[in-house]
Amino acid sequence: NFVVRSWNGLSERERQAANLLRIHHLSGMQIAHLVDLEDEMAWDRCQSNFANVVRWAETVAAFLSASASRLSSPATEFSQTWAQKRDAGQASATSARMHFSMDQGVVAPLFQVVYRCRHPAIRRSAISILQSFPRQESSWDGILASKVAERVVQLEEQAALSQAGDRRLDNCDDIPRWARSSHIDIQFEREGKRAVMTYTQPRSHLDFTLERLEESV
Numbered sequence: 001n002f003v004v005r006s007w008n009g010l011s012e013r014e015r016q017a018a019n020l021l022r023i024h025h026l027s028g029m030q031i032a033h034l035v036d037l038e039d040e041m042a043w044d045r046c047q048s049n050f051a052n053v054v055r056w057a058e059t060v061a062a063f064l065s066a067s068a069s070r071l072s073s074p075a076t077e078f079s080q081t082w083a084q085k086r087d088a089g090q091a092s093a094t095s096a097r098m099h100f101s102m103d104q105g106v107v108a109p110l111f112q113v114v115y116r117c118r119h120p121a122i123r124r125s126a127i128s129i130l131q132s133f134p135r136q137e138s139s140w141d142g143i144l145a146s147k148v149a150e151r152v153v154q155l156e157e158q159a160a161l162s163q164a165g166d167r168r169l170d171n172c173d174d175i176p177r178w179a180r181s182s183h184i185d186i187q188f189e190r191e192g193k194r195a196v197m198t199y200t201q202p203r204s205h206l207d208f209t210l211e212r213l214e215e216s217v
Contacts, residue, residue: 050117061133114149118175
């Protein structure tokens with residue numbers, strides 16, 4: 001309520017701080033309500049929340065990168081410029097330098113979006129932000145997180161497409177329960193810039209027995 005009432009009077013820094021609070025509040029509330037259900041399908045009901053997290057994270061990441069780089073242009077212009085490059089296919093992880101913060105910012109919530117939201121466009125937007133605004137936030141390496149996120153998407157979509165025939169994957173429910181990864185854990189190793197991902201996944205569409213697997217990225 002405070003943010004809504006006071007928005008017009010807030011500075012750009014205060015607005016992005018408010019957006020960051022919104023991101024962590026929404027992400028935390030979702031986990032608190034759904035993580036104990038042990039049902040990956042339950043996260044589909046949060047699609048609009050995931051879309052909001054991505055929308056807010058894009059403006060926050062743009063502002064943080066602009067501030068860290070001491071750019072002269074306002075963060076809103078920076079965000080618009082990046083969005084134009086993204087739409088033109090010119091935005092990439094190699095076009096921006098890595099920024100470091102001791103605080104948790106947007107990296108973990110964006111990875112959470114990719115992990116929990118199976119909407120193809122939303123999860124790819126989250127990956128794009130991680131790659132376009134490289135950040136090291138505490139133990140979270142944004143570029144490594146984006147690589148792991150891409151692998152999660154690949155695992156689930158390859159499994160779903162193996163039984164989909166000619167059907168496209170356009171929505172959350174196009175990724176069936178048996179194709180979804182769960183209990184994902186990432187360990188970032190500073191040596192060699194490596195991430196070790198452990199996760200569980202059903203053996204097949206006919207055998208729902210969960211297997212615990214490990215991969216290095």
